[in-house]
């Protein structure tokens with residue numbers, strides 16, 4: 069075999085010394101990772117215990133000892149792109165310090181890995197020259213189509229759904245109900261059940277069999293199976309694939325003996341971080357990949373995770389019980405380790421996190437199943453290798469506020485951040501929110517201190533406010549503009565019309581409302597005759613926007629029209645720059661032909677294959693934690709990261725645990741949300757439990773959501789090193805979805821998340837008084 073290690077390596081003695089030094093910096097559970105040679109290994113540890121740190125060093129030890137190279141690699145799998153960047157840079161740094169070559173390993177997200185495997189074998193996997201990844205726009209169009217087809221083929225079941233619990237309704241209500249079912253309820257039912265079924269390796273026929281074995285008052289699972297079958301037919305007819313398909317395709321490739329041998333020979337072993345969030349199918353993929361081709365009983369798989377940080381189980385069939393099963397199997401071979409000590413946070417933050425676990429488990433706020441494993445985070449011992457472990461608290465360490473309203477909340481955050489980051493310019497801070505819209509609100513209010521009556525101007529103090537949601541918004545520019553142009557070219561299509569209205573709503577140009585009745589007859593709204601009744605005042609803004617754009621379409625050539633739409637959508641400067649970049653790319657690829665027929669397929673391809681990079685202000689993943697910066701991001705994305713000061717605003721009971729409310733306009737069979745019912749039923753089947761009926765499934769779904777919301781709060785709280793700032797304003801918007809702070813708004817009294825009340829009682833010294 070050719071030795072590809074061409075970089076000069078340090079002498080054996082130097083290397084041994086370097087490795088020994090590194091090993092000495094490790095805690096007990098981390099040492100097990102560093103000592104790993106082969107076989108399965110599981111480490112379950114509390115937040116901040118040093119899982120990722122230990123895994124990175126474990127990888128370095130393996131690389132140093134096993135002399136891996138490009139044809140024999142250690143594969144490290146993480147959940148998010150930011151975690152990938154983080155671990156990669158840690159490993160590279162250690163390798164550089166040891167004078168070792170920086171190859172022999174790869175760090176990938178699970179999806180990235182699956183795509184590589186799937187694309188490596190055209191016969192069994194994916195031919196990426198033939199198949200393209202489906203976009204959100206294409207997906208929603210296909211799902212709506214499936215819903216229509218189902219409606220035509222199942223008139224009786226359709227009628228029951230259409231009538232719901234209503235006894236009588238008028239023509240306009242009939243139209244509204246029809247549109248709501250065909251454009252929202254059924255497509256969502258399809259989308260959720262397909263994802264749940266596919267990622268558990270259930271085919272449409274499997275789902276149909278499940279449904280047949282479980283006759284219900286209304287055949288939700290049967291409908292889901294039918295929609296799933298139709299969706300698959302449309303996908304293959306169009307040469308499209310979706311994410312779950314990619315994992316299945318990768319598994320198909322690995323089922324082929326030759327391909328499996330090829331991959332297994334290239335892979336020395338697999339390390340997986342955040343293992344509590346993997347689905348059974350993903351785990352299966354990693355197990356096959358980690359198997360020694362010469363000894364099929366040897367699975368070189370190292371998995372680290374924390375069941376209490378499982379925050380993906382209501383989106384996917386991921387469930388911490390699968391990681392728990394792996395841990396048990398490892399424990400039977402004495403290959404399971406736990407780490408309870410963590411050095412990240414000050415004592416009071418750890419106490420608060422531990423209290424949240426005990427309180428949530430003790431109160432049954434999330435149903436009879438315990439949301440958390442009853443584990444406690446402990447402080448590290450005095451001889452711990454981590455410098456400044458369990459640092460001294462800033463301020464009270466845990467501070468809980470009840471601001472007047474949500475704007476006052478941002479004002480308080482601005483003041484505190486201004487003061488802290490001015491006093492400690494090397495420190496960093498984050499505001500973690502439940503949904504992107506809240507992050508955008510915080511960013512907007514902080515950016516316009518005068519308009520919103522704030523005393524602090526962070527930009528004036530030289531403090532950067534970095535909203536990660538703005539990166540996501542920029543990357544949506546091509547798809548968003550494409551949707552608008554599709555509408556302008558086919559305004560009579562209810563689907564395109566609805567998509568355009570949704571974009572206006574998301575960009576806060578119009579108020580959120582139920583558009584279903586309106587989109588079923590676009591011509592009446594867009595091109596009314598003088599005798600038609602005028603639009604409802606709430607609809608006027610939407611009508612004016614649409615008419616202005618349609619007029620522009622008549623007057624402008626394609627590229628100026630795109631620029632005009634970008635202006636109407638009130639893009640910020642980087643979004644506008646992104647739109648300009650898109651126009652240049654379209655112009656280049658279309659070779660001077662500025663017609664819609666020429667441009668539209670090129671544009672669709674750019675969007676579907678993500679062949680376009682938004683204008684970035686640097687590498688988004690390395691921008692998350694910086695001195696003198698306030699990062700604004702969702703709690704979900706913050707997993708695995710930490711900051712000196714963490715702000716958790718808007719902790720209302722409607723946010724955590726959230727309420728299982730279904731808007732009246734989307735209620736068809738009782739109070740339940742059909743997609744949630746289907747998801748809970750599929751989940752029970754996958755976990756080999758009896759499938760609950762509609763009411764039971766709805767109740768179960770709500771318990772699962774509540775449990776996950778509390779785990780999300782736990783993840784968010786444990787990101788803080790020195791100060792954890794929490795608040796629930798006394799007044800806030802009725803719903804964040806309909807809140808538009810650019811127009812007139814009013815606030816309603818809000819109830820805090822029950823856990824926040826409990827923390828206030830438990831830590832009275834952390835209850836902060838505010839002078840209004």
Ligand SMILES: Nc1ncnc2c1ncn2[C@@H]1O[C@H](COP(=O)(O)OP(=O)(O)OP(=O)(O)O)[C@@H](O)[C@H]1O
Pocket residue numbers: 093094095098113114115116117118119120121122374377411412453454455707708709710786
């Ligand atoms: N042995 C160690 N020596 C020095 N620093 C350490 C050590 N172990 C962990 N740390 C530091 O402690 C912090 C938390 O570690 P890490 O992010 O690896 O924890 P984690 O268990 O992966 O956390 P989470 O579960 O919250 O993602 C990091 O800043 C890390 O650099």
